[in-house]
Amino acid sequence: MDRNQLRRQVAHMRSSLIEQNYLDQQQFVQLEDLEDDSNPNFVEEIVTLFYKDSSRLFQKIDQALHSIPMDFARLDDYMHQFKGSSSSIGAIKVKNECTQFKECCLAGNAEGCSRAFQRVKQEHEALKRQLETYFQLRRQAGLVQRS
Amino acid sequence: MSNFEEAHVLVIDDNLVDRRLIECLLRNSSCKVTAVDSGARALQLLGVDGLKVDLIITDYCMPDMTGYELLKKIKNSSNFKEIPVVIMSSENILRRIDRCLEEGAKDFILKPVKLSDIKKLKDYMKKPSTTCFNCFYSAAASKLPSFAPPCMVVRLMIQEH
Numbered sequence: 001m002d003r004n005q006l007r008r009q010v011a012h013m014r015s016s017l018i019e020q021n022y023l024d025q026q027q028f029v030q031l032e033d034l035e036d037d038s039n040p041n042f043v044e045e046i047v048t049l050f051y052k053d054s055s056r057l058f059q060k061i062d063q064a065l066h067s068i069p070m071d072f073a074r075l076d077d078y079m080h081q082f083k084g085s086s087s088s089i090g091a092i093k094v095k096n097e098c099t100q101f102k103e104c105c106l107a108g109n110a111e112g113c114s115r116a117f118q119r120v121k122q123e124h125e126a127l128k129r130q131l132e133t134y135f136q137l138r139r140q141a142g143l144v145q146r147s
Numbered sequence: 148m149s150n151f152e153e154a155h156v157l158v159i160d161d162n163l164v165d166r167r168l169i170e171c172l173l174r175n176s177s178c179k180v181t182a183v184d185s186g187a188r189a190l191q192l193l194g195v196d197g198l199k200v201d202l203i204i205t206d207y208c209m210p211d212m213t214g215y216e217l218l219k220k221i222k223n224s225s226n227f228k229e230i231p232v233v234i235m236s237s238e239n240i241l242r243r244i245d246r247c248l249e250e251g252a253k254d255f256i257l258k259p260v261k262l263s264d265i266k267k268l269k270d271y272m273k274k275p276s277t278t279c280f281n282c283f284y285s286a287a288a289s290k291l292p293s294f295a296p297p298c299m300v301v302r303l304m305i306q307e308h
Binding site: 026027030031033034036039042045046049050052053080081083084085087088089090 | 161162163164165167168171172174175208237258259260261262
């Protein structure tokens with residue numbers, strides 16, 4: 001497949017991710033616009049930071065969900081941080097599940113929190129898979145430098 | 148003093164992703180950036196390390212010291228109170244915004260931060276302008292006798308700034 005076709009595929013996938021609400025157009029396109037010669041891999045870099053952050057926070061949330069009694073304030077704090085990161089990279093579906101989780105915290109709903117956390121993790125995983133494909137496509141299309 | 152293109156911004160945010168994003172947005176706008184994860188670290192840089200900055204952007208919700216508490220410390224200090232401070236938050240709470248503005252914050256940015264938010268900030272950066280020149284000139288002139296020639300005023304002005 002030639003480079004132009006690959007680039008069209010990249011653009012198509014980006015539109016699709018936005019249409020399906022995986023990603024917020026304005027926020028994610030802003031990330032791509034910030035890439036330049038001095039900062040060629042910014043999007044992958046910040047998404048990698050996001051995964052590192054989410055991994056850390058998921059561990060803390062997991063632990064807190066298993067503590068008795070459940071510390072809803074602490075859980076809300078952790079999720080607030082993760083929601084912020086999700087929002088900054090434009091991860092809409094993930095962010096929405098974070099909001100659900102926070103509402104369960106507010107209501108002191110332990111069961112609800114556990115279920116909501118499962119959904120947060122699911123959406124996070126789904127986005128991760130999509131972005132892996134997307135970044136691979138971009139590399140193939142020569143849109144990013146190999147790090 | 149510096150114009151927007153050379154401005155040095157101090158960013159305080161405990162969120163790793165946000166910090167990196169804001170850093171990049173600012174660099175993209177040709178600002179020099181120092182980014183730290185706590186108010187305590189920021190105060191250390193400003194005070195002990197004598198860091199000179201044209202603008203401070205701080206997140207509101209941070210453990211240990213909130214952005215509001217940091218704002219108060221800056222505005223109550225004789226050394227840093229002139230540095231413009233902008234607060235960021237993911238929550239659009241009017242009471243919070245009012246409190247910060249009353250305490251001397253120049254503006255409030257709702258997260259997630261966008262390039263357009265950063266572009267607005269150049270209005271708050273200390274930069275040379277006719278207004279600044281007039282202020283500094285008047286300040287210097289007031290320290291000299293009224294018959295002092297303009298060149299003497301300018302010399303004092305340069306010495307002081």
